[in-house]
Amino acid sequence: MATERLLSPQPGTPDEDEANYALRPGRMEEYIGQRDLVERVSIAVAAARSRSDPMEHVLLHGPPGLGKTTLAHVIAREMNSRITVTSGPALARGTDLVSALQRLGHGDVLFIDEIHRLPVAVEEFVYPAMEDFRIDVTVDSGLNARTIQLRCKPFTLIGATTRAGLLSSPLRSRFGQTFHLQYYTVAELATILRRSCSLLNVRDADEPALLRIAERSRGTPRIANRLLRRVRDFSHVRAGNTFTPAVVDDALALEGVDPLGLDELDRSYLRTIGNVYACGPVGLETVAATMNEDAGTLEDVVEPYLLQIGFLARTRRGRALTRAACEHLGIPFKTSDSDESSLF
Numbered sequence: 001m002a003t004e005r006l007l008s009p010q011p012g013t014p015d016e017d018e019a020n021y022a023l024r025p026g027r028m029e030e031y032i033g034q035r036d037l038v039e040r041v042s043i044a045v046a047a048a049r050s051r052s053d054p055m056e057h058v059l060l061h062g063p064p065g066l067g068k069t070t071l072a073h074v075i076a077r078e079m080n081s082r083i084t085v086t087s088g089p090a091l092a093r094g095t096d097l098v099s100a101l102q103r104l105g106h107g108d109v110l111f112i113d114e115i116h117r118l119p120v121a122v123e124e125f126v127y128p129a130m131e132d133f134r135i136d137v138t139v140d141s142g143l144n145a146r147t148i149q150l151r152c153k154p155f156t157l158i159g160a161t162t163r164a165g166l167l168s169s170p171l172r173s174r175f176g177q178t179f180h181l182q183y184y185t186v187a188e189l190a191t192i193l194r195r196s197c198s199l200l201n202v203r204d205a206d207e208p209a210l211l212r213i214a215e216r217s218r219g220t221p222r223i224a225n226r227l228l229r230r231v232r233d234f235s236h237v238r239a240g241n242t243f244t245p246a247v248v249d250d251a252l253a254l255e256g257v258d259p260l261g262l263d264e265l266d267r268s269y270l271r272t273i274g275n276v277y278a279c280g281p282v283g284l285e286t287v288a289a290t291m292n293e294d295a296g297t298l299e300d301v302v303e304p305y306l307l308q309i310g311f312l313a314r315t316r317r318g319r320a321l322t323r324a325a326c327e328h329l330g331i332p333f334k335t336s337d338s339d340e341s342s343l344f
């Protein structure tokens with residue numbers, strides 16, 4: 001299924017989480033890429049430290065797999081703080097948040113992943129905590145209802161989201177700074193891979209081989225490190241520990257990953273629009289029904305990368321392939337009208 005794809009930017013199994021943990025940069029100076037963001041975060045950290053204050057609350061947004069959680073850990077470490085990690089869906093009731101807040105020490109970081117999925121009732125507790133480090137708890141009900149004010153220690157909330165647009169504006173406005181994570185360049189991914197090789201004791205990978213992996217990683221370190229582990233295993237079992245571009249090509253071809261980092265699901269989606277619907281435009285639901293796939297899955301896990309590399313256009317009348325997509329697939333490009341340029 002789509003959620004288990006080798007090229008998914010979502011975290012994989014718990015084993016994979018653990019493997020990724022070992023590859024994370026611990027300090028800001030080890031963090032590769034996101035130069036502007038790293039500089040702005042470093043300034044905020046240094047300023048807060050010089051005042052002995054907690055850092056302002058921070059909102060991190062950007063596509064999955066680009067290192068929002070990693071960055072939160074790095075910030076906490078640079079602030080010499082402890083970090084508590086939770087997520088919007090895990091904070092189902094107000095009391096879950098209250099107990100997390102009360103356990104925080106002065107200057108600690110509370111990291112809430114997928115903060116756009118925080119239930120509305122829990123969000124109400126977040127506002128006074130963010131503004132005044134105060135928790136308003138209602139006890140009893142009906143006529144006897146009273147609000148008790150509890151205090152928590154000054155802390156930094158780091159919220160992470162892939163969908164900043166879904167955040168309520170009162171919540172968004174309470175963050176002192178917002179940082180957007182960008183996709184990584186091929187050169188940055190190759191540098192990340194070189195670092196991972198030394199951590200994983202992979203000694204024979206040459207530079208062109210790492211660039212080949214980087215090119216197929218969809219701008220995402222999590223995917224790059226996952227592909228690296230697959231190629232390492234292949235190299236070990238099938239290629240006598242050699243790690244050349246040809247070995248990368250063979251290992252990833254076996255996994256169905258093509259030179260642009262597209263897999264069978266991507267190609268099947270593109271071929272459906274190209275061959276069945278004459279390159280579009282065609283509605284997403286129609287494509288999903290033809291492929292016997294879920295429209296939401298296609299929208300969340302297939303389309304973002306195809307849009308990013310300019311293979312797909314979202315027009316007023318539906319999805320359409322671009323000339324570049326048709327050239328990649330080796331099918332004739334057809335356009336019915338000027339829809340291709342009228343993007344939403």
Ligand code: ADE
Nearest residue numbers: 023025030031032192221
């Ligand atoms: N591993 C994953 N993401 C990284 C990054 N941005 N810098 C260094 N190593 C990483």
